[in-house]
Amino acid sequence: MSVTVRELGLDGVLEICPEQYKDSRGFFCETWSQRSHPALDNLKPFVQDNHSLSREKGVLRGLHYQLPPHAQDKLVRVVRGAILDVAVDIRRGSSTFGRWVALELSGEKWNQILVPKGFAHGFVTLVPDTEVIYKVTDYYTAECDRAIRFDDPDLAITWPLPVEQISLSDKDRAAPILRDAETFTFQCELAA
């Protein structure tokens, strides 16, 4: 199978497009194969798959991350609907600390984004009934789970919907801004 990989301008954040084999029945796709994703060779193995359904357009989940020693790399894709997916560099000392990239993922585009550890991750749904599936390289660990405000003015993320159309979980509404959040230091904790 062939896989197209595109750098998105922040250290290790990649768009990955696996090939779909289409025929009269529909399609077949290897959505993940260690052998076909050489750009991901340096990651720890994926240990957990996650699946979320958001019923409404405007559901915003994020910005989320887990602290070391349970930091996660995430390989994210959409099987139904569409999202704007955002990765933010939250490695203090990084030359791109606080910078973010956004990528539209959809069932139609059939693309994926790799969000490495050291980055906060979030997305907003662009259509109702959107299902997101992602692989992670460490287990969910509630004590290490953290969030940053999606509308942190220092980040100035341009979300594609007005704030009145965005719905958040209680956890995300209570999240601190990046400046006040416990995050990563560049390199040392990320090497493991």
Ligand SMILES: Cc1cn([C@H]2C[C@H](O)[C@@H](COP(=O)(O)OP(=O)(O)O[C@H]3O[C@@H](C)C(=O)[C@@H](O)[C@H]3O)O2)c(=O)[nH]c1=O
């Ligand atoms: C993330 C996660 C949550 N849970 C539980 C905790 C809680 O009771 C319920 C819902 O959790 P949350 O509200 O955190 O779900 P959600 O807001 O969808 O969180 C997710 O957002 C996206 C943006 C990510 O990047 C993910 O890593 C994850 O943080 O599911 C697990 O059991 N395992 C997990 O891996």
